[in-house]
Amino acid sequence: MSFYWPSLLWALLLLPLLVLLYLWLLARRKRASVRLASIRIARAAAGKGPGWRRHAPPALLLLALAALLVATARPAAKITLPLSERTIILAMDISGSMRAEDIKPNRLIASQEAAKTFVRSLPHEVRVGVIAFAGTAAVVQAPTTSHDDVVAAIDRFQLQRATATGSGIILSLATLFPDHGIEIQHVTGQRNFPGQPLGKAAGDGKPKFTPVEPGSHRSAAIIMLTDGQRTTGPDPLDAAKMAAERGVRVYTVGMGTTKGEIIGFEGWSMRVRLDEETLKNIALITHGEYFYAGTAEDLDKVYRSLSSRMVVETKETEVSALFAALGALLAIAAAGLSLWWFGRIV
16 A cells, blocks of 8 residues: 555544543542542442443544544555546457368357357446458447447458457457548558548547557456468567557467468468467557467467456555545444443544
C-alpha cells in the first residue's frame, strides 16, 4: 500500500499520547474514589464491576481515530477492477495451413470454436472486432458489442494462400485507431479504410501521432492467432513496434509445430512452420504475452485465460473512502456499546 500524502501519517503519533491520557484519567479516578475501611465492604459496594467492558468503547474509538487519520493520508492499493470500456480485436490466421488436422477436427475449426466460446464469455459491454489475415488482411467484423454478429463473422472464414502476420497487426491497429492515419493500402490492397470517404487519404487533416508508453492503452488489446510463419506482407516486428507506440498489447497464440510439416492446399504442397520466436518477440515488444496451443483443449484453455485478463485490470486505486467508512463504523460501535452498557457515551 502507498500513500499520496504520506506526511500526514505523522499524526498517528498522537494515538500513544491518547492512550497515556486515558490511563492517567483511570488512575486519577481511582485515587478520587472513596476509601473504604474493609476490602470486603469495597467489593460488596462495587459489585462485579464492568471489567473489560469499561475499556472496549475507548479502544474502539481509538481504532476509529487511527482509521480516520490513515484516510487523511490518502492511501492507495493495487486492486483488480472490471473494465467498463474495452475493445478487443481478434486477428485470426486463415491461411491454407489452417486446414491441417493435427488439431481435431482441424486447426481452422478448432480456432473458430475456441474464439466463439471466448467471445460469448465476455461481458456484453466489451466491443469485439475480427480481422482475418492470409496473404492480405480484411476487416471481417468492425468492433461491436453485438457478440452474436462477431460469432457469425467468425463462422464466415474462408481459407486463402500465404501468411501475412504483420498485415493482421497493422489492420487491427487501423481498426482501433481510424483517426491515426495508419496507411493500410499495402496490407489490404484497398486505398481507403472501410467507411472512409473515397479520395481522402487516411492521414489527411489528422493531428500528428505522439507515441505513448508500451502497454499503457488499457482499454484496447489485440489477440492474434496463427499457425505459420510470415510468408508475405510487412515485417510483424515492425507492426509490433507500431502497436507498442500506441500502447496496445498484442497477445499472440501459436498453433502447429515448430519443426514444420507439409500441408496440401488446392493442388499445392507447402511446408508450414510455427515461428514461435517472432510471436514471442511481438508479445515482448508490446508488453503482451505468448501462448502455445498444441491441441484443441490447449487452445480452449488459452482463450479462457485470456477472457479473465481482458475484462479486468489491476491498477493503483485510492482507498481513502474505505478507511473513512471503517473509522465511522468503529466510532458508531464505540458509542453504541457505551450507551448499551453504561447508559451514556464515555
